[in-house]
Amino acid sequence: MDYEKQLENDTVCVSYLKLMPHEEIGEHYDVYPHVVIALQGGVVTRLEADGSRVLVEFPTGKAVFRPAETPAKMHRTINASNEEIVLIVVQLTSDPVPL
Template sequence: MKNVFILCAMTMLVLMTSCTSTIPDETTRRVPQFENEEVEVWKSIIYPSQPLSMHRHDNPRAIIALKGGTLKVVNQNGDSHDMTWESGKAYWLEADTPGELHGDVNEGTEPIEVIVVQMKK
């Protein structure tokens, strides 16, 4: 019985270590929150100097800034503009122009955290 307990304890330790070491705490990421037929909801944590890859949003979305900041939005043609998110405020963004991609860069010194509620229709 003692050996089973030790084996279980070691297994738990390995699992906990592997779970916590797979995603560093300071890595830009998207964390799914909720999804149904109408909406997809995720939390984005965008760390300074960790650009998001080129992407697009085919549907409109609401953004709720948990920790605000300024993102530089870089379009595929090289043009860019800043979007400033104020903590505690909500914003509405229309769908991206069809066929156009953009990337986002947090050029500040603190992470930006937002909740995105993207419509599916």
């Protein structure tokens, strides 16, 4: 995985993320609401803590909103395709989800 934090302040954290084919992001939950802009889109598979699988599409050139989550929404993310996925992730850090 190629990850680079590009900008961070009191309001946002902007990151560049490249997921290679079949690459996995380890267990996590998304603390902040965020907007994802796909420079090279694709579909990722979320492996939820309860064992279910959810497909999430990031169309090339489009913005997708993803809400904040609580620790109960722990998951892993996999690029199950044969193509790399390149994203810009804009976390809205000024308003975290209450625990």
